Amino acid sequence: MTFINKYTSQVLVHILFWMLFVFVSLFLFSDFYWKENPFLQYVSLLIAIVYLNNFFLLPFFVKKKLYVLYVLVFAGISFVATQLYCYAFAKCGCTIIKCLSDYLWQSLTPLIFFSFVWILYRFIDKQEEVDAVKKEHAEMELKFLKSQINPHVLFNNLNTIYSYSIEKPNETPELILMLSDNLKHVLYESNEKTISLEKEIHFIDNYMKFQTIRTEGVKRINYNKSIDSYKYQIAPLLLITIIENAFKHSVLNSEINVNIEVKQGVLSLECQNDFDKEKVTTTDLKIGLQNLEKRLALIYKEDYDFNIDKGEVFKVSLKLNLK
Structure with missing residues (x-):
């Protein structure tokens, strides 16, 4: 009042x-x-x-x-x-x-x-x-919680650019432009309560391109999208936590699957990676996903579903009501 x-x-x-x-x-x-x-x-x-x-x-x-x-x-x-x-x-x-x-x-x-x-x-x-x-x-x-995400994303991208500047200098400018977009997203756009879904997906696209280039230790990366509309808003830097977690904690020669679907205002993200069951309870792994769940609870209340499955593969699923 x-x-x-x-x-x-x-x-x-x-x-x-x-x-x-x-x-x-x-x-x-x-x-x-x-x-x-x-x-x-x-x-x-x-x-x-x-x-x-x-x-x-x-x-x-x-x-x-x-x-x-x-x-x-x-x-x-x-x-x-x-x-x-x-x-x-x-x-x-x-x-x-x-x-x-x-x-x-x-x-x-x-x-x-x-x-x-x-x-x-x-x-x-x-x-x-x-x-x-x-x-x-x-x-x-x-x-x-958001500030804990930013350094990981940026340092990984910088390491990739450094490697390319030595091995493939002609392709480095494109990577620098991608990093510039990611910096803008992390440092400025992510300060908003919500941003357009299109910007968030574009950020994920850039991140996945960087990861595709950094093929060391990864057997295969499968990245699929099915989005019926970009008209929705989403809290920034939610999806990247799950996706980065898959790359950060996967085992050597792991296969990583990232699937994003937006249908009738509901976003579904499913991320799978091979993992070492003895290391899956490490502190940094738990903190990352726990922080994400805290953010989801604070922002989306009851309008989300978040699950972690530690079966044959490590699978994290997220559903968000964007309406």
Whole structure:
């Protein structure tokens, strides 16, 4: 709730209550109030008491956590206001008990109502503060998790370019342009909450080209795409974590399969690689995929499905609802 909306709603609540309170009082006791009882003058005093309570007494006692003392002060104000009404305004000449039984509700109704309104809006404010802190914490955690991805991707690309600059210098400029695209994506575009699916897939394409060039230790790389539309948005640097994990932790002469499909707003990524079962529980492997799952939970809530299968091959599957 924005400040303007909150302020407007409070003003409307106050205006509507006082209009209803005066209307009901005059409707129920119209003859008495209009002819013999200066009720409207008393309402002016009651308004002053109510806002003294709301703006000064209630905030002070709640801040100091003097709840019992506040109840006593509240009861005292209600008693004095009722007696003041009986003897100074209505001049009914009735006993204290009779005065309380007949007129206490007039003092209590607005005091209790506006105290409740104050507590309600204070609760809303506190809840918004908690939500803001949670959101800030989530954003900081996302930035931290994302920052752990960036170095791996870039260093691998630099190593590839270095090797090519020695062995095939004529093809190096193309690789430098690809690296430039990847740098732009990792350093700038990835700072956005979401980016276009087309940019993310283009980043993956470049990465896979680099990996195809770096054939050492890899028997075969199969990279397949089937995308019915690029109109969707996606959180940056999610897919690369799974794909890079396959290359980083595959065994010698491994076959790596990467399949990406986007159909009717659902993205499916399946990545397979041969692995050493004795090393699959290493810390860096677990941290990478655990960080990814944390990011998925923070960003996509219930709109994702993430599975790891450690069978004959190491298979990671991800489904994202991009709609």
